Amino acid sequence: MLELSERVKAVGFSEIVKIRNQIMELRAKGAKIFQFEGGEPFLTTPEYVKEACWKAIQNNYTRYAPSSGIPDLIDSILKKVNESNHIPAAKENIIVVNGGAQGLFGSFQSSINPGDDVIVLSPYWTPIRDIIQLCQGNIVLANIWSMFAEGVKPVLQQVLTPKTKLIYVNSPHNPAGFMYERSHLQEIADFAKENNLIIISDEAYEHITYDTEHVSIASFPGMLERTITVFTFSKSYAMTGWRIGYTIAPEPYITGLRKITLTSSNGVNTPTQWAALAAMTTQSDLLEKNVLEYKKRRDLLINGLCSLGLDCEMSKGAFYAFPNIKKFDTDSWRFSKKILDEAHVATVPGLVFGPDGESHLRFSFSTSLETIEQGLESLKKIL
């Protein structure tokens, strides 16, 4: 019998596909669906970014680029991470990759051996589980609410084993909209140093924050040496389909990332790199304006959910609300199906984000104000 490798067999496909299929079935019957299950900006890519791509194509910048990124883009990333993220990186620490996804894939591949334990602050962005499984690492969950309530260190200490190699940290957070405060990150950093651990810091939503400071853990003294930071253009510049991001890593992990990138995609397509350069260097108030738009949507959705009895903390970053559904049901798949069938409101069951996500639903508020208003009205009729 022809078989998949054991490594790949262990990995599943996105469970969000199941929800998309249910949406399609309902649509086929003529239903109007209020979609909150997505995970991308509702905005379109800025015109100046598209134009830079066109220009690159017209200039025949269409040959192989250096597989770690074109020099102009590396220079502008260096300036940005030094000045905005306060990460004391050098050019040698930077690689351009096919989105956060490839950055994370390369980071875990470069740092995890089969059988290593990886602490994942949980609930978590689901692909992380699959990326770690592909490395044959063991996922060890540390509950984020417990960390906020009991302190970071005691919770990390409980899950530490002699095989622990790494902690995955994601702030701003998908699915719950959390952001770690500087003091939380300092505790994580101290813990990593005390126990000789690596940090993978996923900062995909760094520019989508609401009156809360985004802090890069690699900016703390002595932390660049043990932190791999993953950034992407996807969310900040509404460029999800372009597949471009960058990762900052110390040796030996940057060499690992270079090898993984070289042997998988051999880098990001050249015109897209010129487009990304325009995204970073064009003077614009786009990032600030976008945050104002997201904030309007966050306030409308979360206040609306709370008034319907779906208890929900105000998200500090990213574009997700993660209400607790316990008052109605504890089974997030069942409740998500109920509101999809009865109110035509599509969400993602919290269990998709690991066992700590159960009894919650993820709503994305990256949609029109009208969809939020109508979705809430529709929910009101059934709750």
Ligand SMILES: Cc1ncc(COP(=O)(O)O)c(C=O)c1O
């Ligand atoms: C937490 C988190 N990290 C990383 C990514 C990767 O994004 P991309 O591969 O589009 O850059 C996403 C995308 O949804 C995300 O939510």
